[in-house]
Amino acid sequence: MAVKTHTWISLWFLVTAPVIAWDVGYCFMRPRSMVGGDLHWIWKPYEIYQEIDYVYGVKALESGDGFTNAQSLLNVVETFMNLAYLYLAHVSGWSPAPLIGFAAAVMTLSKTVLYWAQEYYCGGCAIGHNTISDLVLYWIIPNGLWIVIPTLIVIRLGQDISDNLVAADRIAAKAASGKQQ
Template sequence: MAPKTHTWITAWFLLTAPIIAWDVGYCFFTTSVYGGKHPHTNLTGVESGQGGDLHWIWKPYSIYQRVDLVYGVEALERGDGFTNAQSLLNVIETLLNVLYVYLAHVKAWPPASLVGLSAATMTLSKTVLYWVQEYFCNYCAVGHNTMYDAIVYWIIPNGFWIVVPIFIVNRLSRDLAAELNFAAKAAAKSKSK
């Protein structure tokens, strides 16, 4: 039995892959590749036209690193590893997302929904952790923003990574439950013969 697929889930998994790759590129090039000593992506001094030689690729981060200090220069200078840790998990999630699409649409592998559910659960839990960490540190990375900036640049963009995975987890959980119930009924029926 081929897995039940949903266009909107597949679209989310495929459309978010390049966004995540872009974010991971910013994070990893800033610290991991260059050890944080001469960050090529960092946008320090962007107002004066300075910054890393690759900062043009990530120009919107000139705003975001001021909104979310986890992405900012101060976090880089103190060696805060949270941003890269969550970026590494983003890579794993994205690989699972693409694997789900391949297994569900190309291979038609029945347990593919389990891969998609696992990926969406990872995304949801990591993003909730990101938000809860802010709560427990008294909004240490985003509390300096105006309400407008917090809503437009942090809550809405990051909120998508909570809301959409909730819907995906719900849908794929229901699909898997239906498949397990069907299998259980079929097994009981064959046992009674």
């Protein structure tokens, strides 16, 4: 039985891989990736972002805040899972592949919700200094994508997995009733 795939999910997993790799590189290479660092040219747009979100900025780095790199490490795990899903679903045709994609999307969603919850519970400690327009443009919209799209992926792949389990249960029940006759 062929693996049911969805182009939009596969594109999300494929397109986000280099974006995440770039972000992970910035986080793991701090302070060299930051303004004034010899590698900053690679991450020039972070010049703005490290001022918008202090988790990415000098303050977090100097205080030894480990959250930035901890979430980056999880980004690496998620991305490997996303790429594994792509390979297993599209190349090898492994029927449980949607479970890998589902788990990866749950990781992304959970980590991003944690990131937002941290800001809520600390009173906006890393982003509260922004104007509302900067906050919406540079933090809420870009980070919101990492909640909305993984949520949609969890729903879609969850439904596909559920449908497959129901179908397998029906087949098993039919086979069991056939043996009883």
